[in-house]
Amino acid sequence: MTSAEPSPGAEDPTPDGAPAAREVLHRPGYRRLLLLCLLLGVLIALASFFFVSLQHGVQRGVWEALPEAVGYDRAPWWWPMPALLLAGLIAAPIITRLPGGGGHLPVNGLGGPSLGPEALPGVVVSALTTLPLGVVLGPEAPLMALGSGLALLAARAMRQAPDSQAGKLLGAAGSTAAISTILGGPVTAAVLVVEGAGFGGSRLVMLLLPCLLTSAAGAVVFTGFGHWTGLSIGALTLPELPPNVLPDAGDFLWGVPASALIAVLVAGARSLGRRTARATREHTAVRTVGVALAVGGCLTAYALLTGRNPEEAALSGQKTLAQLAGHPGTWSIAALVALVACKGLAWSLCLGALRGGPIFPATLLGAAVGIACSGLPGLGTTPGLALGIAAGATVITGLPLSSSVLTVLLLGSDAHEQMPLIVTASVVAFVTAQLLPQRDTGDRTGAARP
Template sequence: MSATGSTDVAAVPTRDLARLTLLGALVGLPAGVVAFAFVGAVHVLQDLLWTELPEALGTDEPPWYLVLGLPVVAAVLVAAARRLPGDGGHDPVEGLSMTPLPPVAAGGVALAALAGLGFGVVLGPEAPLMTLGGIVGVWMTSWTGVTGRARGLLGVSGASGAISTLFGGPLVAGVMLLEAGAGALAAAALLPPLAAAAVAYVLVTGFGDWAGVPVTGLAVPDLPEYDRVRPGSLLLALVVGVVAAVVIAGVKRLARALRATGPRVGRLPLLLASGAAVGALALLAGALGADPRDVLFSGQASIPALVAEESVGVVLVLVVAKGLAYGISMGGGFRGGPIFPAIFLGVGLASVAVAALDVSPTLAVAVGAAAGMAATSRLLLSAVMFAALLVGRAGLDTAPAAVVAAAAALLTVRLLDPPPRPA
């Protein structure tokens, strides 16, 4: 996760922190509205293209030509979006970025993300949500008189507010900012981003008798209770963490190798070929017994079905096809977030043990989510906290295994793909 676009705490006077915190809370409201509108638009587009359109064509499932063709259409739209200011958003191969984009980039970011996520490209919503939230923060503060690095802090607050709606509230968002080293944010300087995240999340969850606005995040319902830590669980966590890191490091290498061909073959041909390859992988997985739609998209909605799958073969087909489609989507020039597909891969690897060894699905979700998120984001505490929120009360005792999985994934991925040394 990139720490670029960071904010120097020393540049924010203590006397101004209360004002910045209030402004951060105000930024959280429009950031939450943007998050709701964006996620809602993705949901509507996916339903229109992948449910209503097949029904209009007289089929219950998307026919092969839609599975193959819609990602290709996405390629054309993303190519157009990347010609707009902002290049359609940040490159997902490099992870999440805190670098703020100007408000003029909002249209290109939204178009690239909606085209990819709605048409089946294997990337997540978190990166465009962060970017759009950051743009909201920059725009909101343009007329407040706040300048310099303090203005950048409020831009980060917009990003924090937007992603809190996906990651279960302000705590994960705040820990992600702190752990990523976003400008060496100290605890006090986290107040504006946390205030923004809290306001945005309340907009989603509601308060009093108001139920909030519906935003679909990552949720795994009806998990059985995992009641005690077992030695075998820690061993499983270690294995899943190492294997998840190896897989995700391989995916990143595939993405970088594919991206390197861009100057030679051209942006549009690379996007078109990548979109066709993603659709072809989904069709191939369908021929091998998996649901093609579980290969497409970010993987958020498919995790309950993944941990419930009883066939080891089908789980492995999904992991291989998803991993290849994920790497192709990143390297092919699409725009979106890298975290949720990696979480799907981690849970998929842990689900092999569910199908083969009757391991608790609650343990698999916690261990897989922690391993996948740590391997792609290189953040330890954020991954463990998100895994804990994901399994909820049913999985309180999975925390030690989630820590082992995240630590093993982080150490392994750093060995396989060391971070660049500072100049």
């Protein structure tokens, strides 16, 4: 024989030099890590459930129960000013004094330096006290920080001090378990991991397996607790949609420039957020309060201009997105333009000074632009909604595949016909955003000075 046959257990080396998946799976340490991730998925889901339930309960109290208690049928036009002032006064000491500064600076996206367990108090207090007061950010970033911190804390408590690589894996798995609860399941969270990891092959498989386990276990527990307790969690869902129409040539002809327009608007808001971040590096406490007041002014302006509830422009936009999707005919073009202008400005200010997630408001802004454009001849309401959500999410995340999957899951049974348009919108928005001039702040940490 001129060459020896490989033994049954042998594995060819991977192109990137990483161990093959079969080899890693035979390691007892990795299998123990998978079991740990499965258990962590349950624990993190429970923590996430009560976290978002409490946040949603406080939000309803601030914007619905309290106005009714003082004699209003809804929040009056001036309501955002004291609410956001209070949010700024709470956020300022958290950002400048507590470890971790209350979480990542949202203008930098969902990524950033890993936050350890010592940052958990600031993240939790900031999210539960400032987001319900009307800060125009979502709960996804605090949830990811909560999941990552709890995973590392649990490993320490079990005397399983992870090394650097295992610690990163546990942190990623914990973040995925937490974010899957608010995004409606493990699929979108898993795709976020795949697209955001930046590598493939066996390394991706080894990262993806723990994340899938934690997110799947977490989703089961999270859903079960929701049905059992009856508590509202305010997850990103669209219970009602406009009548579904198969996209035609007109939808694509209008959809391409509409997606590019959304990319320009969202990228412009992000650019303003970066300028806000630079401005608040010095005298952070005072300027944070000032930014919060400016956000309140934007929300008040929306209520005065439209005569509508200021809550529509406040908060993460989950509730407003559902209302917009279910009853688009109740919104005039002028109201949609005011929503995009006022909420977009408020969101850009929050991106650079406060704490929370950037994705949910971006999906609402994109949807509002898409539905406004559906008044054009040839562009349907459902296609406008679909392309708007996809384009808005793509620009702020920089992940077109994840944004497409998120849009498909939101649209549910209506997504099948809209898939080509959704993918087209994501690609057009991504390319447009990449071609726009970009200026980096040079500060990815969100470091603040009193």
